[in-house]
Amino acid sequence: PVLVVDFGAQYAQLIARRVREAKVYSEIVPHTMPVAEMLAKNPAAIILSGGPASVYAPGAPQVDAGMFTAGVPVFGICYGFQAMAQALGGTVAHTGNREYGGTPLQARPEAGVLLKDLPADLPVWMSHGDCVTEAPAGFTVTAESAGAPVAAFEDLVGRRAGVQFHPEVGHTAHGQEMLTRFLYEIAGIEPTWTPENIIDEQVARIREQVGEKEVICGLSGGVDSAVAAALVHKAVGDQLTCVFVDHGLLRAGEAEQVEKDYVAATGIKLKVVDARDRFLGALAGVTDPEQKRKIIGREFIRVFEAAAREIAAHGDVEFLVQGTLYPDVVESGGGTGTANIKSHHNVGGLPEDLKFALVEPLRALFKDEVRTLGLQLGLPEEMVWRHPFPGPGLAIRIIGAVDEERLALLRKADLIARQELTAAGLDRDVWQFPVVLLADVRSVGVQGDGRSYGHPVVLRPVSSEDAMTADWSRLPYDVIARISTRITNEVAEVNRVVLDVTSKPPGTIEWE
Numbered sequence: 001p002v003l004v005v006d007f008g009a010q011y012a013q014l015i016a017r018r019v020r021e022a023k024v025y026s027e028i029v030p031h032t033m034p035v036a037e038m039l040a041k042n043p044a045a046i047i048l049s050g051g052p053a054s055v056y057a058p059g060a061p062q063v064d065a066g067m068f069t070a071g072v073p074v075f076g077i078c079y080g081f082q083a084m085a086q087a088l089g090g091t092v093a094h095t096g097n098r099e100y101g102g103t104p105l106q107a108r109p110e111a112g113v114l115l116k117d118l119p120a121d122l123p124v125w126m127s128h129g130d131c132v133t134e135a136p137a138g139f140t141v142t143a144e145s146a147g148a149p150v151a152a153f154e155d156l157v158g159r160r161a162g163v164q165f166h167p168e169v170g171h172t173a174h175g176q177e178m179l180t181r182f183l184y185e186i187a188g189i190e191p192t193w194t195p196e197n198i199i200d201e202q203v204a205r206i207r208e209q210v211g212e213k214e215v216i217c218g219l220s221g222g223v224d225s226a227v228a229a230a231l232v233h234k235a236v237g238d239q240l241t242c243v244f245v246d247h248g249l250l251r252a253g254e255a256e257q258v259e260k261d262y263v264a265a266t267g268i269k270l271k272v273v274d275a276r277d278r279f280l281g282a283l284a285g286v287t288d289p290e291q292k293r294k295i296i297g298r299e300f301i302r303v304f305e306a307a308a309r310e311i312a313a314h315g316d317v318e319f320l321v322q323g324t325l326y327p328d329v330v331e332s333g334g335g336t337g338t339a340n341i342k343s344h345h346n347v348g349g350l351p352e353d354l355k356f357a358l359v360e361p362l363r364a365l366f367k368d369e370v371r372t373l374g375l376q377l378g379l380p381e382e383m384v385w386r387h388p389f390p391g392p393g394l395a396i397r398i399i400g401a402v403d404e405e406r407l408a409l410l411r412k413a414d415l416i417a418r419q420e421l422t423a424a425g426l427d428r429d430v431w432q433f434p435v436v437l438l439a440d441v442r443s444v445g446v447q448g449d450g451r452s453y454g455h456p457v458v459l460r461p462v463s464s465e466d467a468m469t470a471d472w473s474r475l476p477y478d479v480i481a482r483i484s485t486r487i488t489n490e491v492a493e494v495n496r497v498v499l500d501v502t503s504k505p506p507g508t509i510e511w512e
């Protein structure tokens, strides 16, 4: 892999993605990892990220000079550039010339490889207080800016380069080209991280891990579990059985999509458990959001466990597939304690006595890569591009107690919102579009010359990168208007549609 050494940058994940966009596999490692451990991973190159510290600050993370004697190509960005310059005997100074944001760069494209053929005047994204004033011996300076006399350097013999600015952000013109040049031309790496290769590699790995054993996978209807299962199926065929629990809290058409489209596309053995009565029974009269979540989580485990035991009765199931993604892996390594805002439920919370080994074929991937794989594996587009949907389903979008009637009503309103969003071609512009029924609220309206006393629904379209923070989507008013008109016309019990204009924080995406 290409290792991205994280010096506390906001951008480490972004760098890793950019490298992958150049079809080169990358992993993020903390700067506290000893160099020997990094080298043990056999890196094709190391990229030192930016970071908040000044190289002169007490306790500032340093670069172990051992990194530069191992013959591994190194690229330094911002803080990583300065730390690299310092470790190799260059000079880093506090000049008092801070540069933040868009900055003009004077490049000498002909002087090296990194900026070759690019314009001499390049707008780049800077964020630094210190700067490199003298490059280490053996390095050619290929760019400068007003606040950075050495803004880019390279040493082709030692296969090392660095830049003061951030090539990974969109505001830097030709940034991706610079990264690519480093990877291909300076480090000599071949672009082999392609969907076809990822699939082949994972299939081989899964076969090796699973052997002749049986495997099960809980499908949520979401893209991660769908792609994970499709990969495992490609690897071990009918040794895999998928379990789909219909808890009655799904949206219109969802169970059918899994039962028909998914099976048609993959040929996977699917066990659908109709647990609608059981869930609705357990939820009857419950209004507290946390209690709803706990009940659903508990029932889910029971149902899944029973299904797993039934499958295990005909063979010995030993493996459980999970759709864990790379950001989950990185974040759980970071580990600062966070408050429990909501109890999320996943298939992950299985009881101890069901002892499965985990198969996690997506552990190395970001969401967009998972989507690309899904398409490559032949999954339907609607499935691959589905918006995230919470495990507890519509139960946490009905504010108040959950029952069949309210679910049916919300399903209708939700379907209208989704249809209109799709018709407007905006599916990929929003992260998620919850529709929430305020089942215990009524307001007065006038419909067909008569007084109505119905329920409001809330439209909650949000844009987000990762669901940790979000903003309300500025959908065109005419789209909102169409949704509103259709919902109040077609869903008799609803006489008012309101738009949620709260960001996260302080609001969460879901209402419960």
Ligand code: XMP
Pocket (backbone or CB within 6 Å): 293, 342, 343, 344, 345, 346, 388, 389, 390, 391, 392, 432, 467, 468, 504, 507, 508, 509, 510, 511, 512
């Ligand atoms: P909140 O409401 O916390 O949601 O801003 C963040 C993201 O998580 C989804 N969500 C869940 N997903 N099980 C899930 O699998 C859950 O219990 C759950 N609760 C919320 C939510 O839809 C959003 O994408």
